Amino acid sequence: MIRLGIIGLGQAAQLLHLPNLDKMEDMFNVTAVSDISKNLTEYIANKYHVTNRFTNALDLIHCPEIDAVMIMCAGDHADYAIAALEAGKHVFIEKPMTYRLDKAESLMEVKQNHPDLVAMVGYCRRYNDSFIKMKELLQNDSRPISYVRARTIVLEGPWYLKNTHEEKKADDLDPASRDIMIKRMFNEINEIMGGNATKAQMQTYLAITSSGCHVLSAVRELFGLPKAIRSAVISPTGMQFTLIFEYDGFNLTFEEMNDQEIVQFDESIEVYQGTRKMHLKYDTPYIRYLPSKLTVSELDEDKQAKVTIYGPQYHDMFGNELKEFYRCISEHDRPKCDVFDAAEDVKLYIDVAKKIVEGA
Ligand SMILES: NC(=O)c1ccc[n+]([C@@H]2O[C@H](COP(=O)([O-])OP(=O)(O)OC[C@H]3O[C@@H](n4cnc5c(N)ncnc54)[C@H](O)[C@@H]3O)[C@@H](O)[C@H]2O)c1
Structure with missing residues (x-):
């Protein structure tokens, strides 16, 4: 115990x-x-x-x-x-x-x-059963990867929680101390980004490290760190951005949006391999026991279309x-997922931050 x-x-x-x-x-x-x-x-x-x-x-x-x-x-x-x-x-x-x-x-x-x-x-996300299945299928197959598309368009929290299970909030904190904490965090992010970052650039860094980091870490487990970051394009507010990573033989696109009004949880990884496509779709963690599933579309030996769904998996990834x-x-x-592994993600965040500032 x-x-x-x-x-x-x-x-x-x-x-x-x-x-x-x-x-x-x-x-x-x-x-x-x-x-x-x-x-x-x-x-x-x-x-x-x-x-x-x-x-x-x-x-x-x-x-x-x-x-x-x-x-x-x-x-x-x-x-x-x-x-x-x-x-x-x-x-x-x-x-x-x-x-x-x-x-x-x-x-x-x-x-x-x-x-x-x-x-x-x-x-x-890296302990989700469907993610583990996706990794196993990738490891046991020699088809080269031609493209990977990953995204985090996660805007569900406040809406779902209001309708399902709102948490108890701290009601005794001085709002000024919260403002000081936020200011300190943005100062740190500015320093990380070289000292002259715009609010939008810092907003993007915050989004990458808070919501985007799940899928970014998951694709890093599958494919390692990219050879190069080809592009990091952010919207004027920094609440939308698209990253393109280069790997040996394929590119990976990651997109994130944090400024929509429609309730949605669109977090997924798609791997294209010519005759096979794998689609892993995550669901909101805020509704308990939603199943996850992995959909694999491919051509069989007779060139017939075949779709296999792994799951639904009901194990809670937090469990x-x-x-x-x-x-x-x-x-x-x-x-x-230990501190040495997570340090690789921090390196990636920093490289993305450099590319964002460079490309502005
Ligand atoms: N794995 C996931 O899917 C997932 C989902 C949500 C949040 N998180 C992570 O969990 C962490 C907390 O997120 P949250 O959504 O619960 O935020 P939150 O703002 O709801 O809660 C944070 C709590 O920390 C308290 N706090 C602040 N400074 C503290 C300190 N020095 N000592 C003790 N308590 C302190 C605050 O009073 C608050 O109650 C973040 O790192 C976030 O990225 C992970």
Whole structure:
């Protein structure tokens, strides 16, 4: 049984992770919670019968009654992850692990000094059953890839949640402190982007690291880092953008939009291989137990069209990743999404940022 402390008790904690953890009582026991909002901390602690409650995350990290820390607060997660490893705690870091390459490097260094601890990053899309099937089919087939199309057009959260399960919000925080946090984050992003970034460019960086990072990390698992970023085009507000990556023998297009009014969750990866096309479609994580499926269209040996649907798969990808966190701690194993792997994504964000600024 792993005694878990959670930092950050907002939407991700309430709607995605706590409901799963609550059902995994043979693996995890939430023994400490922390949020800068005292009201929210009390509310969640009472709801889940947690005795150790903190408004300072470092107090949670040093609490002797936890073995592992889950970091899912707003802002950059690297400093808390480093503190947790240094305090001898396993760590599960919600994406993005960090916005900055220097922080990713520090985190890797600390992890290297603590080889017995697990440091996993929550790229849940990579633990989705249909994604795992897609990877297996790609690995077992020699057809060359001719094109990949991936996208994140995700505009469902507030609408779905209003109609299904609205989370409890922090109602005791000074709005000025929130503004300071946001300002600090944009200052950091500006620094990452070379110091003269426009608001639109920073907005794009934020979108890439917050919503786009799931699919970008998933395609990186499938195909590795691109040889080159051929193009990074953003809209005047930075809320829409298209990236073109070059790989050996094919290009990959990634598109993201964050400014539409129509409720939609259009997150997918399509792989074209001449006589086969695979289409993986993700669904909103905010409605529980929506199945995922992988559709494979191809020509069979007689050149007849054939469509195979793998799934529907009903395993919750957040449950899958938590089970993997538990397994890695119990078996002293390394998760595929760890800090070294996530650092590759940070490198990609930085390269995309450079291309955005260069192309302006
Ligand atoms: N895996 C996914 O699909 C997924 C989905 C949503 C969010 N997330 C990630 O989870 C994290 C949180 O997102 P969210 O949607 O819950 O945001 P949120 O704004 O709803 O909640 C963040 C919470 O963190 C608290 N907080 C801020 N600073 C803190 C600190 N220093 N110590 C403790 N608590 C602090 C805030 O008061 C708030 O309650 C983000 O990193 C986000 O990218 C992941």
